[in-house]
Structure formats: structure tokens, C-alpha cells
Amino acid sequence: MGPSHSEGFRRLFLKYLFLLLAIAIPAIVFLEMCLAAFLLRPFGMTQVSGEAGRLAQFGSEHAALLVERDNRFMQDWERRVRAVPALEYLVLDPQGKPLAGNRQTFSPLPSPALLLQRLNQTILLKNDHYVNTVPLVSDTRVYGYLLLTYPASALPPQASISWAFILGLLLLEPPVVLFVVVLIFASRLGKKLNQPVEELMGAVEKIKQHDLDFTIHYDQPDVLGDLCRAVNDLRTALQSSLLREWDKEEQMRELVAALSHDLRTPVTVIQGHIEGLQRAQPAKRAERLERYLPVLETNAQRIGRLLEEILLISSLEQAEFSLQMQAVHLGDELRRKAQNYELAAAEQEIRFRYELYRVAESEEALLDFSQIERVLDNLFENALRFTPKGGEITLSCAWNVGVLSISLHDTGSGIDPQELPFIFDKYYTRSRRPKQGKKKTVGLGLYVCRVLIEKHGGQIMARNRPEGGCEVSFWLPLQ
CATH class of the missing domain: 3.30.565.10 (Histidine kinase-like ATPase, C-terminal domain)
Incomplete structure (x- = not known):
């Protein structure tokens, strides 16, 4: 394979390599970001769960102020609640009537008996949220109840995913993505190469079978197209060569026929005169021989000249001539x-x-x-x-x-x-x-x-x- 063809294949390889990297690298970065966001989300929600516990303890320690809705305290309380995303609260009196917070979030409101049953428990509701019921007690006096709710994913069990596991997934994701992208591009490249390779293999088989009646239709401006066009040119050259050989064979047959004719004529004349001499009476044989000799000499010379030309042609075509x-x-x-x-x-x-x-x-x-x-x-x-x-x-x-x-x-x-x-x-x-x-x-x-x-x-x-x-x-x- 010549340097130009090797350079063409190198350019084709680099083209697909650059295209592969141009798609694989952005895909890997994007998927890394998505995977990291997904895996690290439970840690953020776990922070919500922890903040909810600390907020419940703070509310329990200031039960009287929370139930009485002291203005200064409530400002500090609302600031603390807003600092925890996805967290909602509701303050109830001992009879279960709402005093502060978002009532609609906890609708329907639990009964006093249900509140007593859920004290200091975290219950999963049907809306995929957890509710923590905290008693508001100070100096043995029950001031009411504090309800805190947050999404189910905020529970501490979600934090069981370790940093090592997350790091392993993040490290494993690039080669997996790269492997998938390589498979996709290999499939596309295989489809691109399939037509010219199949046509080239078919052309080789036809040439092996001495069948030159074919044409390779792949004609793209790349190295494979150059190779297919070269095989088409080779087929044309072989076909022309065969036609020339067939023409030479036909000419050779005509030459042999003409040579046979040119040799047969003087040979027939010589043979006829010899037979005439053999049939002649001994007394007339000398006279007939005198007449026949010039004819025999002329035809023998014709044969000699023809053979001399054939030998001369053979000599002229030798490299040593x-x-x-x-x-x-x-x-x-x-x-x-x-x-x-x-x-x-x-x-x-x-x-x-x-x-x-x-x-x-x-x-x-x-x-x-x-x-x-x-x-x-x-x-x-x-x-x-x-x-x-x-x-x-x-x-x-x-x-x-x-x-x-x-x-x-x-x-x-x-x-x-x-x-x-x-x-x-x-x-x-x-x-x-x-x-x-x-x-x-x-x-x-x-x-x-x-x-x-x-x-x-x-x-x-x-x-x-x-x-x-x-x-x-x-x-x-x-x-």
C-alpha cells in the first residue's frame, strides 16, 4: 500500500477518533454531573432530617414561648424554619387545635388521641412525607404539640450510601460511557465500511473466477472510495488486456491459417511435380525433369523465404538481438x-x-x-x-x-x-x-x-x- 493510501487511512481513523472524543467527553461530563447530583441528593436531604431534629429540640425547650407565640421568639423561630428547605411545621394546643404554622400541609388534622399515640415518633404518611410529633412540655405542664414534616428521602437511612460507594460510581461511569459510545461509533463505522468492503470482496471473488463483468458503485471522496476506484481501474485494465489477448489469439489463428495456405501452395506444386516425374516413362523422365526443375526451385525458394521470415521474427523479438x-x-x-x-x-x-x-x-x-x-x-x-x-x-x-x-x-x-x-x-x-x-x-x-x-x-x-x-x-x- 502506497504512502498516500496509508495517509488516507490515518486521516479516516483520526477523523472518527476526534468525532468519538468530541461526543464522548461532553457526554461523560454531563452524566458525571447528573450522577453526582443524584447520589449527593440524599446527603442534602439527610441534613434536612438532622435540622428537623434540632428544631424539634429547640421548640420543646421553649414550649411556652412557642405556644404563646411570643413575637420576638416567633421571629427567631420562623428564621430557623426557613433555613431548613422542604420543612413545614404546625403548633397545636393540648386539644389539637392549630395555633401556628401551615395548617393545609397537615390536613386533615390528627385527633388528640392520635397525637398521644404518635408522641416522639416519626410516621410515614401516604403522601411520601414523614411527620414527627413532638410534645411541648415545660415543668411537667403540657402546652401542646409540635408537628414537623419533611420528604421521606430526608430520613437518616438514605445516608447509608457511603462516600466510597459514590466515588466508585463516579470513577466507573466514564469508562462505561466511553465503552457505550465506542460501541455506537463502531456500529456506525461498521455500517459505513460494510458497503465498500463487501463490494471489494465481491470484486476479488469475481476476479478469481475470471469474471470481469462487474462495477464497484461506492464512490465517496475518501480513501475507501480511492481504493474502490483503483479496483475499477484495475478491472478495466484487465478487461482491456484480455480483449487484446483474445484479439491476438484470433489474429494468431488467422496467421496460422494464412501460413498454412502459403506453405500448402508450393508444397502441393512440388508434390504434384514429383508425382508426375514418378509416373513418367523412363524415356520421358529426363525431358520432364528439365521442365519441372525451375518450378520446383521457385516453390522451394518460396518455402525457404517464408521459413526465413518466421525465424527472423523470432530472432528480432529476442532481447539478445x-x-x-x-x-x-x-x-x-x-x-x-x-x-x-x-x-x-x-x-x-x-x-x-x-x-x-x-x-x-x-x-x-x-x-x-x-x-x-x-x-x-x-x-x-x-x-x-x-x-x-x-x-x-x-x-x-x-x-x-x-x-x-x-x-x-x-x-x-x-x-x-x-x-x-x-x-x-x-x-x-x-x-x-x-x-x-x-x-x-x-x-x-x-x-x-x-x-x-x-x-x-x-x-x-x-x-x-x-x-x-x-x-x-x-x-x-x-x-
Whole structure:
């Protein structure tokens, strides 16, 4: 995995980590506050319960003043009551009649008998409040009763929750909250990763099964989207490669068929002439052999040239192949080739013209002329094969500013425009109409020409001339 992908995964991880912390930390703080408030609430209410007990003792010690509702004392009493939250009181005379306090809180009022029964007791009422009944006695005289009420949570048993327990809960709450938040985010992250991971795994399985007919639809702008797009690109590249391989296989089949045809024709001719010689009478065999020998030689040469091209192609495609660069006199060598071509063309009643431009014959050039000669021979043989009697073949050569340019054109039938872009391909089979009639043959020679010219650092091309015929030209740098 490349650095960019590793950085992408790191950014994705940090993104979700920061998001996790951004939610987890405020959640932990909020829950800590709520939990602390809930757990510490009983201690506050326990304080209410304790204050109620002290207030009851204070009222009992000043029973006469409380029942008589002394102004100065009552001000102090009301201040003490208000200092204790959630605490209400009611002062009753010995007959149970209210003298001071909040009567509605204690409605319905207890009877004197019930008051005597509840003396010095804390009773839980149905409204979830506790009522403490305190007798107001001074010097053996009963002045009345003091009722104090507060919420049930204010009782001392609520204080049984120790500080250690509260501290333990407060310490345990953050990891629990963090664990829950992690689970939630892991679930969300899993859902986010589920689609691309499933599509990627499905793509891998399809590739294993050599099935490239699929598309990954996940296309988000993140590292997983980049990975999915890369797999899509890989699928496209593999599909293109397979299509090229299938195309090459098809071309190879056509090449084998064309090679078989090209070999079968001379072999059939040779075999037929041999059978003719075998059937001939001994007296006529010598005469027939004299007629057959040129035919046998020509067809044997055709087979030899075809096999030589096949071996040459195999050699050219080897990494060990190298050009044998030597200094040659271009003018002399090109003139020699032109003379040979002129004789060969004359034998088939075809005119041959040779044109040489701006080449100093005394100057030497460094190149593998044996391979250039092979290129020229292939091009001339093709032109000779497709040029009718009375036609013309022209070879033009020019050497200018370190570049050799050569073109050869004929007055034959030309090349099918649809086939023109492919005539230098390895597996090309031509259907150009030769003088002997239309047939499909192998174009190995032109492929050899292209490879040899390119190994010299040059380029070769072909075109149909407007006035008719085909022109093949190439150029290569010279030293």
C-alpha cells in the first residue's frame, strides 16, 4: 500500500477518533454531573432530617414561648424554619387545635388521641412525607404539640450510601460511557465500511473466477472510495488486456491459417511435380525433369523465404538481438540494389526507375545495411508482386542533414483503405489483389520491415497514391 493510501487511512481513523472524543467527553461530563447530583441528593436531604431534629429540640425547650407565640421568639423561630428547605411545621394546643404554622400541609388534622399515640415518633404518611410529633412540655405542664414534616428521602437511612460507594460510581461511569459510545461509533463505522468492503470482496471473488463483468458503485471522496476506484481501474485494465489477448489469439489463428495456405501452395506444386516425374516413362523422365526443375526451385525458394521470415521474427523479438553497425558507402550500395531491382522488374515487363537526391557518394554512414537491404528487398518484392505488366516501380532515396529517406511506389492496385493502418502488424494477413488473382497471404515481411526500421531509430509508413498504386516510405537517422 502506497504512502498516500496509508495517509488516507490515518486521516479516516483520526477523523472518527476526534468525532468519538468530541461526543464522548461532553457526554461523560454531563452524566458525571447528573450522577453526582443524584447520589449527593440524599446527603442534602439527610441534613434536612438532622435540622428537623434540632428544631424539634429547640421548640420543646421553649414550649411556652412557642405556644404563646411570643413575637420576638416567633421571629427567631420562623428564621430557623426557613433555613431548613422542604420543612413545614404546625403548633397545636393540648386539644389539637392549630395555633401556628401551615395548617393545609397537615390536613386533615390528627385527633388528640392520635397525637398521644404518635408522641416522639416519626410516621410515614401516604403522601411520601414523614411527620414527627413532638410534645411541648415545660415543668411537667403540657402546652401542646409540635408537628414537623419533611420528604421521606430526608430520613437518616438514605445516608447509608457511603462516600466510597459514590466515588466508585463516579470513577466507573466514564469508562462505561466511553465503552457505550465506542460501541455506537463502531456500529456506525461498521455500517459505513460494510458497503465498500463487501463490494471489494465481491470484486476479488469475481476476479478469481475470471469474471470481469462487474462495477464497484461506492464512490465517496475518501480513501475507501480511492481504493474502490483503483479496483475499477484495475478491472478495466484487465478487461482491456484480455480483449487484446483474445484479439491476438484470433489474429494468431488467422496467421496460422494464412501460413498454412502459403506453405500448402508450393508444397502441393512440388508434390504434384514429383508425382508426375514418378509416373513418367523412363524415356520421358529426363525431358520432364528439365521442365519441372525451375518450378520446383521457385516453390522451394518460396518455402525457404517464408521459413526465413518466421525465424527472423523470432530472432528480432529476442532481447539478445542487436544491429551490426558498420560504415558503408550509401551511394554505391543503393545503386547496386537499384541495378538488381531493374533486372528483376524487366523480367516481368515492368519499368523500374531509381532516383537519388543529395547523397554524397564519397561519404560514409554508420548502419546495419544488411538489415536495410532486407527491408528494401521485402518492399520491392511486394511491389513486384502487385504491379501488372507494363506498370512501373520507382525507388527514391535522399540523404539530407543526417537523415536517410527512402520511398518505393508502384502502379498496382493499392491497399484496401480499411487494412492500411494494420499492414505493419505482426498478425496482419493481406487481401490485396496480386497479379495471379485475389488471395489472402501473410504479411510477415512488412512486420519485419517495421521492426528493423524502428531498431535503427526510424519510422516506416504506407499510403495509397492519388494517381493509383501504393507507396511505402521510411526514414532513419544516420551517423
